[in-house]
Amino acid sequence: MKSLRSMIAAGVLVPLLLGGLAGCAGTTVDQYRAQQPTLDLRQYFNGTIDGWGMFQDRGGEVKKRFHVVIDAKWEKKDGVDVGTLDEHFTWSDGTTSQRVWTITRQADGRYSGSAGDVVGAADGEAAGNALRWRYVLALPVDGKVWNVDFDDWMYQMDDKVMLNRSEMRKFGIRLGEVTLSFSKR
Known part of the structure; x- marks a missing residue:
């Protein structure tokens, strides 16, 4: 040797x-530029959307499942498109939670987002049928709050269905992933 x-x-x-x-x-995200249908957050997240998902730990075990109902709307504020996504979660353990996203479409086609449990701003970039969100989520775990890095990918399948896969990391260590399927009413 x-x-x-x-x-x-x-x-x-x-x-x-x-x-x-x-x-x-x-x-x-540029790898998906030619993929159809073209994802437009303002169009897809407008109205009521149902989502079903699960959290898997790094070993692949499903730890929690959930259903989310999203009431979404967009409006122009000072000439800028601003969306509100009001998310209502029902978890497999019977608990409920809510997250309200405010999403702003930037002039360059990127997106920025904020929510009460998001640390700083979420940064989003779309191309083709894909969107990549990156943000830090303040996640309650066993009585403490962990700031967890999310690398969140959404893929629009057709006008009704979108798939979402998020990888969670802390200090660069993979904690697990969230998988979601959205269906627009």
Whole structure:
């Protein structure tokens, strides 16, 4: 086995590290630019939408299931499109919760969002049938609040159905994921 010093001298380690970093680059929303139907948040999230989802821990075990009803509307404020998504959750353990998103469409087609339990602003980018949201959620866990990073992807399947997959991380460590299916009434 070669020592670290001999691997560096032989020029082996640098390509390995660069290859590993390239693998971390991940998927970008631009990859979906040609996919149809074109996702327009203002059009899809307008009216009442039902969603069914689950949270799985990093081992894949389903820890919680939920149903969400979203009452969504958009209006122009100072010439800017602003949406309100009023989400009402019913969890498998019988508890309920609510989150109200305020989403603003930026001039460049990106979106910014805020909600009471979102730390700072959510940043969204859409292309083709996909939307990627990135934000930090203040998540209550066992009497404490954890600030958890969400990498949230939505894919519009047709005019009624959208699929959503979110990966949750804390300190870069994958905690689990949320999977959702939306159906527009």
